[in-house]
Amino acid sequence: MEGKILKFSSLILMAALMASAVVFGRFSSIHSRELKRKQMSGLQMLAYNTKQAQQKEDISLQHQLRVELPAGISLQEVEIENDYVRQNMIIRIPNVEKDYFVNHPLLGRSNHINDLYMENGRIELTMDAVYEPDCKVEDGYLYLDFVKPQEIYEKVVVIDAGHGGGAPGAIKQGIMEKDINLAIVRELKALLDQNDRNIGVYYTRTEDVNPTFVQRAQLGGKAEANLFISVHSNSTVEGEMSQYNGTEVLYDEQKSEEGFSSKRLAQICLEEATAAMGSKSNGVMYGNSIYIIRNCEVPAALIEVGFMTNQEELNKMASAEYQKKAAQGIYNAILRALEEGY
Numbered sequence: 001m002e003g004k005i006l007k008f009s010s011l012i013l014m015a016a017l018m019a020s021a022v023v024f025g026r027f028s029s030i031h032s033r034e035l036k037r038k039q040m041s042g043l044q045m046l047a048y049n050t051k052q053a054q055q056k057e058d059i060s061l062q063h064q065l066r067v068e069l070p071a072g073i074s075l076q077e078v079e080i081e082n083d084y085v086r087q088n089m090i091i092r093i094p095n096v097e098k099d100y101f102v103n104h105p106l107l108g109r110s111n112h113i114n115d116l117y118m119e120n121g122r123i124e125l126t127m128d129a130v131y132e133p134d135c136k137v138e139d140g141y142l143y144l145d146f147v148k149p150q151e152i153y154e155k156v157v158v159i160d161a162g163h164g165g166g167a168p169g170a171i172k173q174g175i176m177e178k179d180i181n182l183a184i185v186r187e188l189k190a191l192l193d194q195n196d197r198n199i200g201v202y203y204t205r206t207e208d209v210n211p212t213f214v215q216r217a218q219l220g221g222k223a224e225a226n227l228f229i230s231v232h233s234n235s236t237v238e239g240e241m242s243q244y245n246g247t248e249v250l251y252d253e254q255k256s257e258e259g260f261s262s263k264r265l266a267q268i269c270l271e272e273a274t275a276a277m278g279s280k281s282n283g284v285m286y287g288n289s290i291y292i293i294r295n296c297e298v299p300a301a302l303i304e305v306g307f308m309t310n311q312e313e314l315n316k317m318a319s320a321e322y323q324k325k326a327a328q329g330i331y332n333a334i335l336r337a338l339e340e341g342y
């Protein structure tokens with residue numbers, strides 16, 4: 001009898017031990033999973049959660065990224081900022097509490113995302129190229145797709161206003177090169193905005209900021225642009241005021257796949273700009289020493305509109321009227337180059 005009780009109680013003990021092992025084991029596996037999740041980057045989490053969701057629910061994701069929205073949030077309340085110069089896309093969702101995305105994980109099979117970072121209602125994506133976001137909301141989910149500019153536009157152009165921010169370029173009599181360049185590019189933008197051809201235009205800057213040389217140079221390739229134009233204002237090497245004046249355009253020898261050369265683009269810019277401004281032509285020049293055009297992967301031209309070291313030309317370039325003429329010249333050059341098949 002006693003032996004039986006002992007046997008029976010040891011059975012209970014064993015059962016209790018086994019049960020606790022199961023519970024503890026489970027707990028520790030949840031714990032380690034949690035730990036693993038915390039150590040994962042945003043991008044690893046996206047891949048992990050997508051794989052999990054596909055295994056469990058056999059969902060076939062039709063879109064590149066799916067974000068579960070908090071109840072009652074509409075597409076209008078979602079903010080998407082496309083910082084295409086840095087290839088960053090920032091999604092802001094209101095009413096998102098801390099750790100929301102742990103319980104409502106992002107899913108998607110986009111292979112265009114290089115990095116993903118989440119903080120409260122802010123999702124920051126680093127893309128591998130320039131894309132336009134295409135989004136819709138359905139059944140409480142935000143679906144995002146990333147579309148290449150060439151899929152949206154007939155032609156794609158990149159415009160670079162030289163210098164900016166803490167890098168003023170040349171300064172003559174209190175006039176800064178960065179301001180002249182930006183004023184011309186803003187006039188050019190006004191013309192391009194009015195153009196009814198389906199041209200997608202990407203600017204390295206439209207404000208007084210200074211993107212890096214790398215960010216400027218890569219934008220042409222990242223947007224798969226048909227052409228790239230950089231706008232600068234010239235000075236003599238010595239920087240002294242002189243009689244020397246006129247417009248010149250620099251290029252590197254790079255050719256696009258179709259064989260449209262940067263030199264030809266430079267020639268078109270020179271002809272159109274000097275015609276519109278009535279400035280002296282100093283010709284096109286091989287400018288391999290300039291980082292931006294040397295490293296641009298698409299046909300590129302850098303226009304030096306005029307000389308800030310020439311008093312007459314400096315006065316003109318500082319005037320809105322002449323800036324408009326310069327913009328018109330570059331605009332005409334863009335249309336002509338595209339007409340030629342760039």
Ligand SMILES: [Zn+2]
Pocket residue numbers: 162163169170177232233
């Ligand atoms: Zn410059």
